[in-house]
Amino acid sequence: MTMRPPMYAYEPPPPAEEMEAEAGSPLDPGLPIAAEEDIVAALRSVHDPEIPVNIYDLGLIYEMKIAENGDVAVTMTLTAPACPVAGEMPDEVAHAVARVEGVGRVRVSLTWEPPWTPERMSEVARVALDMF
Template identity: 40%
Template sequence: MAEAAEQSRPYSPLENQVMTALSGVVDPELGLDLVNLGLIYDVAVDAAGLCTVTMTLTTMGCPLTDYLHDDITKTVKGVAGINDCKINLTFEPPWTIEMMSRYAKVALGLHG
């Protein structure tokens, strides 16, 4: 998973499944998944199957906000045991390239 995850508790097996599913959601501009980009800060699933995804974007006013929202929602709701998805968009802490996984940095040529 991305190095920048802000979770303060271990993920449940279902939350791990959601994170795995989210690794399939690709930022079309960068060509890398949101998890490796460090844009997913947390996932939490309650007893009713509501999954809350706390995330950020690389920049405020990102033109892909609606596209990513729809893709995340569809992906999360596709995980067995998830009934609904809520996305908390935050800019705290602000995203930086240090939040990307090593894989993402290498893929984008930022390994130096």
């Protein structure tokens, strides 16, 4: 009996160098720092290309920290380690946040722990995806 390879093979997460992205530049001293809601709006402007919902409402943003100098650190995940945009999404997120007035340098880190689950989605995402 001949064994066939599985139809869908597991793809490991991308290398560590693809799991972080940086954008922006230091904010000039004395300039006002961006409000959290402005940064959240920027995060909501980024969509997973395979799912018609933004990454914030999907629950892909695990943590967002705004430093006193306007620098922003974001920790995020994706819906699956084999996601085809794993290497691109952190860069897209970093640039979206860096465009917000009052933001300095932005660092986005991609993590797989804890794994994403649908329970992290907002009610808006659940309605959009008909997941009630």
